[in-house]
Amino acid sequence: MMHQELIPHLFRTEYRKxxxxxxxxxxxxxMEIAEDITSDTFLTAAQVWGLKGLxxxxxxxxxxxxxxxxxxxxxxxxxxxxxxxxxxKSGFQYLIEPEIDLSPQNINDxxxxxxxxxxxxSISAEAQIGLSLRxxxxxxxDEIADAFLSNKETINKRLFRAREKLREQKIKIALPxxxxxxxxxxxxxxxxxxxxxxxxxxxxxxRLIRKDLCLEAMRLCTMxxxxxxxxxxxxxxxxxLMCFQSSRLDARIDENGAIILYENQDESxxxxxxxxRGGYFLNQASSGHAISKYHLEAAIAYxxxxxxxxxxxxxNVLELYNQLLLIAYxxxxxxxxxxxxxxxxxxxxxxxxxxxLNLQESPFYFSLLGELYRGMDNLKSxxxxxxxxxxxxxxxGRQVIQTKLDGL
Amino acid sequence: xxxxxxxxxxxxxxxxxxxxxMQIWMKQTMEWxxxxxxxxxxxxxxxxxxxxxxxxxxxxxxxxxxxxEIKETIGGYIIVKGDSVDEAVEFxxxxxxxxxxxxxxxxxxIAKGDGLH
Numbered sequence: 297m298m299h300q301e302l303i304p305h306l307f308r309t310e311y312r313k314x315x316x317x318x319x320x321x322x323x324x325x326x327m328e329i330a331e332d333i334t335s336d337t338f339l340t341a342a343q344v345w346g347l348k349g350l351x352x353x354x355x356x357x358x359x360x361x362x363x364x365x366x367x368x369x370x371x372x373x374x375x376x377x378x379x380x381x382x383x384x385k386s387g388f389q390y391l392i393e394p395e396i397d398l399s400p401q402n403i404n405d406x407x408x409x410x411x412x413x414x415x416x417x418s419i420s421a422e423a424q425i426g427l428s429l430r431x432x433x434x435x436x437x438d439e440i441a442d443a444f445l446s447n448k449e450t451i452n453k454r455l456f457r458a459r460e461k462l463r464e465q466k467i468k469i470a471l472p473x474x475x476x477x478x479x480x481x482x483x484x485x486x487x488x489x490x491x492x493x494x495x496x497x498x499x500x501x502x503r504l505i506r507k508d509l510c511l512e513a514m515r516l517c518t519m520x521x522x523x524x525x526x527x528x529x530x531x532x533x534x535x536x537l538m539c540f541q542s543s544r545l546d547a548r549i550d551e552n553g554a555i556i557l558y559e560n561q562d563e564s565x566x567x568x569x570x571x572x573r574g575g576y577f578l579n580q581a582s583s584g585h586a587i588s589k590y591h592l593e594a595a596i597a598y599x600x601x602x603x604x605x606x607x608x609x610x611x612n613v614l615e616l617y618n619q620l621l622l623i624a625y626x627x628x629x630x631x632x633x634x635x636x637x638x639x640x641x642x643x644x645x646x647x648x649x650x651x652x653l654n655l656q657e658s659p660f661y662f663s664l665l666g667e668l669y670r671g672m673d674n675l676k677s678x679x680x681x682x683x684x685x686x687x688x689x690x691x692x693g694r695q696v697i698q699t700k701l702d703g704l
Numbered sequence: 705x706x707x708x709x710x711x712x713x714x715x716x717x718x719x720x721x722x723x724x725x726m727q728i729w730m731k732q733t734m735e736w737x738x739x740x741x742x743x744x745x746x747x748x749x750x751x752x753x754x755x756x757x758x759x760x761x762x763x764x765x766x767x768x769x770x771x772x773e774i775k776e777t778i779g780g781y782i783i784v785k786g787d788s789v790d791e792a793v794e795f796x797x798x799x800x801x802x803x804x805x806x807x808x809x810x811x812x813x814i815a816k817g818d819g820l821h
Binding site for chain 2: 614615617618619621622625629630633634637649652653654
């Protein structure tokens with residue numbers, strides 16, 4: 297691999313490791329400096345490797361340079377301190393050799409600590425995802441802007457405010473105490489799930505970007521599963537859910553970025569490996585007594601990996617949605633439950649229930665009604681699909697509804 | 705929005721249902737509650753098993769079950785949110801308990817504890 301290709305590759309794999317270690321070492325107070333040093337390391341690599349060719353071990357080279365830059369920075373700080381300190385405390389000379397530990401163990405620990413620190417409810421969900429992409433996933437600002445269909449300035453501002461907030465709140469970069477792990481994990485899992493959904497349901501039509509976000513979310517969750525302290529049932533359930541869902545990633549979007557509806561998907565494009573991994577993690581998730589919403593959603597996602605409509609499938613799905621709504625009501629879950637209800641008890645029953653849901657602001661509400669009326673009262677079906685069109689924001693969603701309308 | 709309690713009254717708590725029948729009721733109840741939850745109007749609820757039921761009476765006299773003296777027994781309750789008692793009544797109409805003849809669901813508004821009720 298030439299350095300032109302190698303550097304972007306290493307940027308993706310090593311940036312996040314170096315920055316986590318430096319941030320953990322420097323704290324949020326000097327987070328920008330940690331980011332600068334890390335970026336600067338890659339800039340140096342681009343310059344030096346371009347002139348002198350690739351070093352024997354590029355990763356070790358990067359770590360070495362990052363360490364030196366960090367040490368230089370810290371020592372400059374030390375000199376300043378040593379000049380002032382004698383004025384305050386006379387005669388006490390000390391020099392701390394700043395240690396930057398880039399061992400695999402410390403890299404892993406630092407990344408986990410950063411994960412807990414960033415996924416703090418004091419900053420907005422969007423900012424949590426943005427910072428996660430930047431620090432934990434090593435995305436560039438323009439990549440994040442792409443993912444959010446936004447621009448660099450907006451993202452920079454958002455991240456700037458988030459860092460400020462983390463500083464103000466004096467958020468510590470550390471693993472929570474054992475007694476608090478489960479409750480703090482909640483926040484981390486929420487962010488990971490949002491990151492995944494950002495990819496899965498993204499407004500962005502670029503298939504690669506979307507897949508990337510999903511894979512990053514799964515990678516972060518895998519880190520939690522691989523660590524003894526954070527390997528909890530809910531973590532496994534979330535990973536299982538993401539495995540099941542992502543098994544259809546290649547089948548649900550065509551080359552033009554348009555969504556292919558579940559019933560029209562080519563099952564041979566579903567990834568059997570991810571489906572079986574989903575099953576494995578769902579098994580792992582059933583070790584405790586508590587059932588999280590991720591358990592229920594993973595179980596629903598399991599049934600989605602079976603395309604054939606059976607009474608067993610829909611009765612199970614309906615029951616799971618009933619339970620899910622009890623733990624965590626969301627309009628989408630209410631709508632999906634009503635769809636399952638139509639599969640179990642027929643469309644008439646489901647329409648009566650749907651119309652009582654009181655979700656007249658959601659495009660999904662109208663597209664559900666459009667779907668339920670289809671074949672029963674096509675005029676009403678059209679009417680509802682048209683209302684859905686008026687509400688929907690994403691181009692791919694619009695296409696889906698338009699296709700349904702055209703088919704009526 | 706007010707909260708209402710829906711109390712299930714069974715005419716004869718001594719009737720023994722088969723496990724299959726129990727399972728069907730359980731499922732129907734889950735679905736009924738699912739429908740209320742889907743409207744985001746479910747607050748909570750519980751079943752009240754007849755087993756081990758006691759009645760504590762005047763001067764602390766304890767008797768088994770409520771079945772001896774009174775015909776009706778309470779089998780469970782749920783609490784729902786509603787804009788009016790009528791909405792709560794609509795929810796109550798779907799309660800599977802009402803499939804048993806003589807059974808009733810009592811709908812009562814829950815006092816808000818703000819000193820006005």
